Amino acid sequence: MPESRLSTMLSTVIRQQRQLRELNQRQLAELAGVSQATVARVERGDRSPSLPALERLLAAMQVQLTVDVEPLDAHLDARLAEHASRPLAEVIDDLGLDRLLDRLGDLPNLLTGATAAVLQGAPVPAEAVEIALRWRDSARFTSWLEAGYAQRWNARWAEWGGVHIEPEEPGEHRWLTKHGEIRAQMCAELPEGIEVRHGGRGYRVVPLVQVELTDPRAADLLRRHRQRQQAG
Structure with a gap:
């Protein structure tokens, strides 16, 4: 992965997590024990932070970095083509989307x-199923998770369970419930x-442009999809 791309991804993650917690750059810098200039440079994507600095920034916001890999572009093209051919009704059914949304009831989400x-x-x-939830609805969401016999993803052991399910506890916001897997973006x-039917x-x-941000x-994947469309 080119450094410029990595810097962009890291800057987006740091800025998003800081804004979700309603912190300014100075406050985050004080919590992490780094300079405000360091936070500003990271969020601008001017340079990739050192691993110790990155860990301090994330730990200050009670989250941690997970590392994953993705296929090369040729394999991405094959996956995009495969998913383009799938009927939307089939995707919705495989996700259990309607069932899960019905179970969430009046819990505000997007x-x-x-x-x-x-x-x-x-x-x-x-x-x-990926949803956005408000922090002030965390207790209601936790009750919903408990009723759904949820297990939270344990990144340390790469398995479900063994960690507290409450969103406030450290760890990925990812749960396996009797209604299916759900991933939450707390804000x-x-x-x-917008509404789609x-x-x-x-x-x-969330509008597509906001998903990209x-x-x-x-x-x-969306950028790759557009490139393929333009090439075609």
Whole structure:
């Protein structure tokens, strides 16, 4: 991965997590024990932070970095083509989206990430239902998780369970419930949403342009999708 791309991804993550916690750059710098200039440079993407500095910044916001790999472009093209050929109804059914949303009831939420992208016609792989939730609804969400016999993803051991399910506890916001897998983006307020309709049902989603700004993985796939369209 080119350094410029890595810097962009890291800057997006740091800025997004800081804004979700309603911190300014100075406050984050004080919590992490780094200079405000360091935070500013990282968020601008001028340079990739050292690993110790990155760990301090993330730990100050009670999150941690996970490392993953992705296929090369040729394999990405094959995956995009595969997902473009899948009927949307099939994707919705595989995710258990309608069932899970019905179970959430009146808990305020907004579909985001790959789930929102798929519902807006983007051929990206959606592996779980992704939603945005407000921090002040955390207790209600925890009760919902408990009722759904949820297990939280344990990144340390790469397995489900063995960690506290509450969103406030450190760890990825990713749970396996009896209704399916759900991934949450916790925020102070829900972002502006739009409604898309399919099969006589309306879905409240984050607009595609906002997905690109907040989800680096989905953004890479969407950019690749547009490049393929332009080349075609």
